[in-house]
């Protein structure tokens with residue numbers, strides 16, 4: 090009994106303060122969190138004047154909580170950093186809200202908190218403020234985490250999903266499907282010859298290099314999470330009022346991921362990623378951008394996968410290896426629940 | 430079936446986009462949310478240079494979702510605005526993450542979203558970015574919402590929980606216990622002669638008046654939410670390394686709330702509030718501050734409830750109406766689960 094979360098750990102009294110002091114404070118430790126007020130106070134960073142602040146949030150309900158290549162704690166850091174980074178922002182601060190089911194083992198909570206802290210430290214983006222709620226057994230599923238993030242976009246940079254124009258090149262930073270397939274295989278208890286590991290990673294370092302090289306050629310970036318590459322390309326096409334044509338053979342899919350997708354009846358284009366990005370760039374900047382991406386460890390397998398077209402129907406189309414073609418809809422393939 | 434949330438509404442495809450477009454976007458409508466990118470971008474407000482940014486987050490798991498005086502949507506706006514306001518900040522932007530249980534009625538989700546939007550508009554603090562996840566039936570309890578907030582503290586203001594000093598006055602903005610008792614009575618289906626209504630409200634307007642009048646006399650503010658006034662006073666005593674003495678007869682408790690507390694076996698000092706604040710102010714500024722608070726609709730019943738003492742034990746003590754005294758611990762009384 091005493092090694093599990095009880096209702097009183099969410100009641101605002103001494104037990105909650107103790108839980109935060111024992112598990113969260115040491116794991117997430119940083120000077121802002123240590124202020125211990127109702128809110129964390131941070132000085133505006135140098136260069137803020139003239140810049141733009143960005144804010145984002147994601148809830149994380151991934152099941153299982155621990156999976157090959159990560160867990161809900163590291164995922165909640167990477168995912169929110171990535172949504173900030175897609176604007177070209179420097180991610181500055183994260184918040185973390187935990188909703189914990191009564192009876193959840195302290196050991197697992199501690200492992201998640203330490204993983205979150207390690208991911209935040211590695212990324213250089215501290216969790217400055219938090220919250221802890223406990224709900225009765227059977228009213229949640231272990232732990233849900235919501236992170237929000239704030240970042241600063243330097244003056245002069247304004248990427249947005251509505252800026253894709255016909256002729257622009259579409260780049261992808263690496264192989265697709267790794268995260269979703271890692272979750273599905275661990276959920277189904279599948280063992281593959283080659284272990285399939287989530288690609289969960291913070292992309293803001295890669296983004297710095299991309300912005301430096303591509304400059305004003307860069308139109309927009311987006312991370313293909315839920316709904317996979319197919320959903321992301323359709324969102325861009327819709328938002329910009331354009332079509333997109335991609336080449337199947339240009340899209341990196343690891344052989345073991347392709348094999349697992351066959352087995353699981355999944356379409357890699359629809360499977361979530363957590364350490365990949367799509368970029369749209371003016372054609373003249375594409376090669377330099379690709380070079381910069383390939384030079385970064387998280388963009389080693391980057392590729393130019395297609396281009397933006399003039400299409401009033403806003404279709405995403407894919408030319409297949411056999412010379413055929415098909416429409417890539419964001420409904421194709423099976424929907425994967427609780428992948429993130 | 431078609432009037433309820435299904436798993437596919439959280440899968441990142443067309444159904445999710447439709448749900449956001451139908452329910453959340455119209456209810457929360459504002460130009461930042463409408464950008465539709467992975468993050469919302471906002472210009473730094475005038476006066477940001479030299480100021481300090483503050484960030485906070487809270488998860489909301491209140492049960493029932495709808496209660497006299499509010500619902501989880503308005504509460505998630507008020508609560509997070511208040512945690513920002515306790516620093517003296519101007520609240521600027523909110524994020525909102527929804528974790529929805531499969532089968533939850535659209536009509537209830539719509540009502541919650543509209544209530545959230547109305548609260549945000551009334552407060553002048555937009556929800557600029559959001560997220561929607563769906564978990565299987567039985568893996569959540571209707572809806573959980575996590576909001577995060579960002580605000581700007583003007584240059585020169587630095588309130589903090591560690592600044593209380595012996596001799597300072599302790600002020601309370603109004604009656605205690607209203608929120609927790611409203612939740613408990615609606616949960617227990619109790620009917621009282623006088624309806625007991627949550628005090629859920631955004632306090633940043635009151636705070637502006639307080640900061641203007643008290644100036645550098647003001648040391649800190651805190652909203653007595655979970656754990657009630659008792660927990661908040663103990664937190665302040667602990668953080669500042671002081672004692673606090675309060676007078677029972679000075680603490681406003683509505684008669685109907687006192688009666689309900691008797692019936693429910695609750696101690697008003699331990700019951701959560703959502704529209705009240707505690708302020709610590711140098712003695713010389715106390716009367717002026719009290720006047721400013723009483724002049725504001727949300728501080729009409731404000732009172733000086735006690736003062737800070739020099740006490741190495743950091744005890745919170747209460748003198749009772751009969752001339753006695755007792756220690757106010759943050760463990761006293763029953764713990765109320767899922768009050769916010």
Ligand SMILES: Nc1ncnc2c1ncn2[C@@H]1O[C@H](COP(=O)(O)OP(=O)(O)OP(=O)(O)O)[C@@H](O)[C@H]1O
Nearest residue numbers: 101109113125126127187218219220221487654655
């Ligand atoms: N899981 C967590 N990880 C890190 N810090 C946390 C966590 N939960 C709470 N905290 C920190 O502990 C302190 C107290 O949090 P708490 O939630 O009690 O404050 P509050 O939001 O003012 O109260 P309430 O949630 O009842 O409205 C804050 O400084 C908060 O940042």
Ligand SMILES: Nc1ncnc2c1ncn2[C@@H]1O[C@H](COP(=O)(O)OP(=O)(O)OP(=O)(O)O)[C@@H](O)[C@H]1O
Nearest residue numbers: 147314315441449453465466467527558559560561
């Ligand atoms: N409940 C909501 N209320 C308001 N806006 C929302 C809500 N849910 C999502 N949005 C908005 O819809 C857009 C798409 O959100 P989505 O969560 O799909 O993006 P993402 O975070 O990049 O993807 P993922 O959550 O799969 O990582 C964003 O602009 C987001 O702010």
Ligand SMILES: [Mg+2]
Nearest residue numbers: 127512652654
């Ligand atoms: Mg608070």
Ligand SMILES: [Mg+2]
Nearest residue numbers: 147168172314
């Ligand atoms: Mg995201």
Ligand SMILES: [Mg+2]
Nearest residue numbers: 220221486487
């Ligand atoms: Mg909190």
Ligand SMILES: [Mg+2]
Nearest residue numbers: 172312314467
């Ligand atoms: Mg994204």
Ligand SMILES: [Mg+2]
Nearest residue numbers: 487508512654
């Ligand atoms: Mg709070």
Ligand SMILES: [Mg+2]
Nearest residue numbers: 146147560561
């Ligand atoms: Mg999201």
